[in-house]
Amino acid sequence: MDILLIAGLWLDASVWDDVVPALEKLGHRPVPIALPGQGDGSASATLDDQVAAVLAAVDAAPAPPLVVGHSAAATLAWLAADARPERVAKVALVGGFPAADGQPYADFFEVNDGVMPFPGWGPFDGPDSADLSEEARRDFEAAAISVPAGVSKGVVRLTDERRFDVPVLVVCPEFTPAQAEEWIAAGDLPELARAKHLDLVDLDSGHWPMFTRPVELARLLADAAPGA
DSSP, X not given: OEEEEEOOTTOOGGGGXXXXXXXXXXXXXXXXXXXXXXXXXXXXXXXXXXXXHXXXXXXXXXXXXXXXXXXXXXXHXXXXXXXXXXXXXXXXXXXXXXXXXXXXXXXXXXXBTTEEOOOOSGGGTTTTTTTOOHHHHHHHHHXXXXXXXXXXXXXXXXXXXXXXXXXXXXXXXXXXXXXXXXXHHTTSOHHHHTOSSEEEEEOOSOXXXXXXXXXHHHHHHHHHSTTO
């Protein structure tokens, strides 16, 4: 089946380059999505522009796809389920959780000159980045794309409660399934608390498993694909 791959903040579609062939070997058609403002040089892109790009990929799929959102893009995947509940077969969230209605998409760090640059490794010290080599960190930082403020500060709007019928897989890299369950029980993840079909799976990696565990990540996604 089609597996749509949405990268998180500061990343373009090329971050899936090692995941794509692994998914193809497992019989699926991976489709990395190029997001406006993340690789096309447009600092004026908005959250609505990115949602439109994801929905275009959903609509172009010959059958309902698995939609994968990494990190902050977990919200983009969830917005696709909200906008196309009958056209999204399943959502997989890798190292991230969907924001609730009315929340900013990813207003995490300071905006300068209309963009939110990569803040350096300080905020990601510890389990997030422990499996990245110094070379990998340098490469990441050199390639990082500042996120347009229209994206990071965009307000999430969820309107269709049929999204809760869409099956959800949470891939837990730098945190454990048990931790995610605790956050859900505590009310910290209200969207996931209402999901009717929710699975959590562990992946021993940092926050960017597409770099450090691409084959293992591909296997988890392939296993999660409906009909696998």
